[in-house]
Amino acid sequence: MNSLIKEIKDSIGENDDLLFTEQQLKDLSVVLFGLNSLIDLGPTIKQLEQLGQKNYSNKEKQKQISQLGEIKRNAGEITSLLLDGKLMIAPSPNADFVVSVDPVPVKLNRAIDQITNENTMLGPFVSFNEDSLTNIGVMRKHVVSEKIRVKHFLTGTHNKKELSLIYYEGIVEENLLQTVLKDIKRNSINDLHSIQDVTKMLGITPYSIVPRVKTTEMPSEAAQSLLNGKVILFLDGLPFALILPSVFADMFFLESDKNLTYPLMVSLRSLRIAGTLIALIFPGLYVALVAVNPEVLRLELALSIAQSREGVPYPAFIEIIIMLVVLELIMEASVRLPKSIGPTITMVGGIILGQAAVEAQLVSNLLVIVLAATTIANSTVVGVQNLLSIRLLKYIVLIFSSVFGVLGILAGVFFICAYLAGVSSLGVPYLNFKQSKGDGSHG
Structure with missing residues (x-):
């Protein structure tokens, strides 16, 4: 040659x-x-x-x-x-x-739709689709470098699918890369239908509350992950990138934030962190201050809350659990219903149910406010998987606060922090904030 x-x-x-x-x-x-x-x-x-x-x-x-x-x-x-x-x-x-x-190019700028499950204010609106080869082409458009490496693997025995691995040579940590390659080759006979199947192939437990694998529809996020030393997987049939490993910062930081000025970027990310804390703490704080430690409140506020709960037949803990379950049902229905009628039905249903419950003296006015604030705050985190994780973790704080009051909130938050500190993905701790700078290191 x-x-x-x-x-x-x-x-x-x-x-x-x-x-x-x-x-x-x-x-x-x-x-x-x-x-x-x-x-x-x-x-x-x-x-x-x-x-x-x-x-x-x-x-x-x-x-x-x-x-x-x-x-x-x-x-x-x-x-x-x-x-x-x-x-x-x-x-x-x-x-x-x-x-x-100039050849006939593969059409990468959508037959491809706009982003549906993730939103960005200032950033590209193109998203991945179900064809892995198209997704790789989209990635090459975002990261134009001879250091990008692509590996294809044919997986499955009954249902063969192509799994594609992308990494940036020289930036990706070699231990992470070799671990992923070894797991894929060893378990290539496994049929892959979902993210759970991919995580099992990689030896990652599917029973984790927080996601060990980050999913994104946005090529800009996947491109930045490559430059930070992570690896990306595309599975034919899944219209998003699987980014390994997932870390705690992925819950709050978006690459498109950098299109804003630095003060605005910091403010926006701080707002997401505050929203997460509100979503975790507010339901438990309501139960703690109403049922266990009302003496913490000013007398006027305590009397006002007691008056709003006059006639409510249930303890505060049972009251909030019932309303949280109803709220979870409404949120799940908003996902399942057709887009043309889903928002209208869920909004009207939420208003009618909330108003009727208050007038029937089944719940207090304050609880409706707390639940509305919690739901809004919960939606500030980045990614659907992280949103679902926060929705589940808030019940831990709620249970602790119903038993120990204000001290239980601290105990619940401590328990969550301890759990997150023990989580790792492919050897990378979940509470790792270091990012590769192109020198081959990755935390």
């Missing part, structure tokens, strides 16, 4: 989406190479078949090929063009030049 093409291959590295093939265009034999995650090869070849209309001599063949595009001889320049989605044509594997042409 000519040193030019070998140098190009060495520069790009071992990537399973690198296309390198000898193609017969009627009577003309050429060598094509490019990234098939960015190039629609079939239509491109049809466009090139005009080359093979007659037998050419070697000199005529090179002349015909050179007329297709720009002649390139520098391996670094050729590599950059490949990563931009260009197709390279060489007269033979031993040629000392290639021609860069």
Whole structure:
């Protein structure tokens, strides 16, 4: 193989989406190479078949090929063009030049819809879809570098699916990469249908309250994760990226926050942290101050709360549990109902149920306010999985506070912190805030 093409291959590295093939265009034999995650090869070849209309001599063949595009001889320049989605044509594997042409590109800017489950104020609206090869192409559009590595694995016995791994060579921590590769190869016979199946393949417990694998629809978030030394998995049929490992900071920090000024970015992230604390503490604080430690309140406030609960037949703990369960049902119904009627029905249902419960003296006015504040605050965290985790963890604080009062809130928060401190994903602690800076280190 000519040193030019070998140098190009060495520069790009071992990537399973690198296309390198000898193609017969009627009577003309050429060598094509490019990234098939960015190039629609079939239509491109049809466009090139005009080359093979007659037998050419070697000199005529090179002349015909050179007329297709720009002649390139520098391996670094050729590599950059490949990563931009260009197709390279060489007269033979031993040629000392290639021609860069514009192929028919894979459509990456959506047949692809806009983001549906995650929202961003200032950032790209393109999202991943169910085709892993398309997702890899989207990632290459966001991170244009010869250091990106792609590995494909065929998994399953009854239902074969392609699992794709992406990482940034030189930044990803080698131990993390080797652990993931070893687990995938060892368990490649497992059928993969869901995120739980992928986590089991990687040896991650599916019984964790907090997500050990971050999921995102946003390519910008996945791209930043690559640059922070994480690895990304795409499974055919799942329209999002699986980012390993997931850490505590993923609950509050978005890459699109950096499109704001620094004070606004810090304020927004602080607001998410405050929202999480409100969602965790407010239900337990209500029970603690109403049922266990009312003496903590000012006398006027305590009397006002007692008056609002006059006639309520249940203890504060039972009262809030009933309303929380009803609220969880409303939130779940909002997900299951059609988008055309879901918001209307859940909003009207919530208002009617809340108003009727207060007028029937089944719950107090204050409880409705607390639950509304909790629900709104709970929605400030980043990611659907993190939102569900906070919805579950608040019950721990609620149970502790119903027994120990205000002290129980502290005990519940301490219990949650202790649990999070013991969580790790692929050897990386969940409460790890360090990020790789491109030197190969990753915390």
